[in-house]
Amino acid sequence: MGVLEADCTRHIVRMCGDGFRLGWHESNGGNISYRMTEHDIAACEEDFVSGGSWHELDEAAPALGGMHFMVTRSGGHMRSAHIDPASSLGIIELDEAGSSWRLVWGLEGGGKPTSELPTHIMAHARRFEVANGDERVIYHAHCPNIVTLSTLLAPNSRVWTRALWSCMTESVVFFPQGVGVVPWMVPGGPEIARVSRDMLVWCRAIIWTQHGIFASGQNCDDAFGLVHAVEKAAGYYLTARAANGGKDPIYTVSDEQLRQVCARYGLAPNEEFLD
Secondary structure, eight states: OOGGGSHHHHHHHHHHHHHHHTTOOOTTOOEEEEEOOHHHHHHHGGGOOOOOOOEEOSSOOGGGTTOEEEEEBTTOOGGGTTTOHHHHEEEEEEOTTSSEEEEEEEOTTTOOBOTTHHHHHHHHHHHHHHTTTOOOEEEEEOOHHHHHHTTTSOSOHHHHHHHHHHHOTTHHHHOTTOOEEEOSOOTTSHHHHHHHHHHTTTOSEEEETTTEEEEEESSHHHHHHHHHHHHHHHHHHHHHHHHTTTSOOSSOOOHHHHHHHHHHHTOOOOGGGOO
16 A cells, blocks of 8 residues: 555644644644554555664653654644655654664655654653553644633643633533643753653643643544644633633633533543632
8 A cells, every 4th residue: 555545644644734724833833643553554564664773762662662653744844744745744663672763754855753753752652551552643733822821821730721621611521631731841852741741641631831732642533633622712711801801701611510511421520620
């Protein structure tokens, strides 16, 4: 079949385009990584090349040793993924120790994986452990409402979660664990990678203050849908606050109502964020 015809490539390319059209990926903003299945590898491996140079990761991920990941290009543009996926995307392989990676396909023209690859690998390793291997996509996007709201709300997970849950009834259904919030840190650096990894023990979506969102999902639809839900709730909160003269919205979903919604759908909300 080959990489260009594989389902995983088609889904990643679609995700790139959908995010760009929603305004989440200006210039070369944002990145995606996908932990490939055995089926994906079988569909793509006829195009793999061997013998590439190994590159050491900042921190080893032994649980991911020998696995393959499809990743977006450092400096690449999401809007171009459908035009030239072999340049916009790449497939990397981790060594058996999970300490180094090498390119086996794509990133044509001398490209490199996303500059936030170490953060992605740490995140994949954490969610692989927490979610028993069920989550395969890590997605980072520069969502306008989320970035705007981070200039108004304190970088506090409880403050953010309560604001997002309270303005849209189904927010608690989409992210019952709540959202984590990281104060401003240098993008792509080891500090934000480690802080995000630690937060991913209890949540799937993390707000990077004045930067965007970093989220994990079972597949492209799941990860994209989670980001879309957080971004939409942030937009509702911003609009309601503006309509109320900059003050907090008046009529919101109560904690008791949130618990009723969770009971209806068999969910366990994060009680640390409820009164």
